[in-house]
Amino acid sequence: MRGGADLMIPGLSRGPPFPAGATKGSTVAIAGLEKPTVPLVVGVCEIDINSLAEVQGLKGCAVRSLHWEGDEIWAWNQAGKPGGSAPEHIEGCTSDLEGEEGDLEKEVADMMLQESSNSNVDVSNTNNKQVGNPCVEGENATPFEVVSIPQTDMSTQDIDTAFRQAFLYAMHHHRSNNPQTPRHGLEFPIPQSLFISNLILPFLPVYNVGDAATFQIKKTSWKTPKKFIKSLEKESLLKSKDRGAETLIQDVAFEDSAVGAFVPYKLPKKRSAGIGVLDGEDKSAPSGGSSKDASIGQRLSKVTLLKPKAKLAPIFESAQASVKSLYLPAEIRPVITSYIETENLISATNKRLVNIDPMIANVVFDGQSSLDREVVAKGAVPRDALIDRIIQSCTPYWAILRNDETREDTKPKAGNPPTIKILLETRSGNKTVTKVSGMEAFFINPQPLADELQKACASSTSVSQLVGSSPKVPVLEIMVQGPQKDNVARALERRGVNKTWIEVLDKTKGKKR
16 A cells, blocks of 8 residues: 555454444545554545445455555655655554454544643643634534443344344335335345345444444354345345355345334434435435435437438428428338329339339439449339338437437437447456446436445446546546446446447456456
């Protein structure tokens, strides 16, 4: 990490539980195991680290590095001399935590007191006068209250019971709040990481720091989420399926007697952002997606329209049609048929053949190719071939209709219909990433989709402008760590995108591993 590399989830240590302040978007300091009191990297959390129940087997970025020992900021000063080496130990930064959980609030308070003792201000002689900048609100507020972690004496069986009750509470919650919604608002299959973070952790009776340290999957008799899920399956409370190292929840027995007889218990009001159904959240929204994403559940249809070229005007005018209008391919056939019948061009010997008149010869078969000259020399052409040739000469337009929209409600655009592109490529040697672009034409906001993919794939995501797109009309691109094309396709289908509208390009095939 001293070269600027990000901290990945498997690299997290001394947890869980992790610090309560390590939420997505918060600024954190990172220290090594050899010098736990000396932060060497400053970064921003890419996920809610405090909500992780385990790190083994998970993928993705945990902290994005911003500043580290030895970078440009470290090495710069007015004298032109590089920064010095980091100390071996910083007194008061943290306590020795080998073999026990650290009290983070106490550590922060000790740091505040250490700074105060090193300053030149005589605190004892201030006579309660304000010290510091009076213009900064809260500067003289009391530091964090120093508290001790309550000791929770619970057996393994008690912790097992709490996890099972949390599952029943989650099923009771969704069945009560979404009685008319299919599957009571849950979208299956559910990955095991999302199952734990959305359907177990929010419903555990965690009231203090001690409870958070106690209610961990590794302290149950199952030790891993997979074994916990299999135990629920043995009770016929759910159905699961293994896919590689991941276990997917296929269905849940909402009508089981254990769910019906469950009596809710009091839960703490505050929950970490991004876990479960929060107070004020749309409870009817499917788990795993954003309640503010209007594209979920939309109905889309793609329409291909054709605009005849001006030289075809005589043929269309004979059927009282205009070349300035847009037509479906099926609407052009009767126009051409009307012209053929009006001009009496049907062959007397074969009704499937059309005699070529000077108009068709000049407009459709202009003689620029040998095939055109051959058709004109024969003096007749199959009716279907004539219609296909006229359709191919028209200018294509397209429109994406949403929900109950019609062709009259939208303005078609010239060109071929767009597709959503999924690109798999290898970066940094053998690291695979999945890139998604072209969502805007299908009324899909990239950021909520990226947030959903981050949870569904248990991986880090980012949204940036597609390289080569116009700054005036930028096209955004989502990048997901890992080969995630199937998860991306499922998320797009939830937003009304047909599989045939997705174009997949895998650049990782054929490369040596």
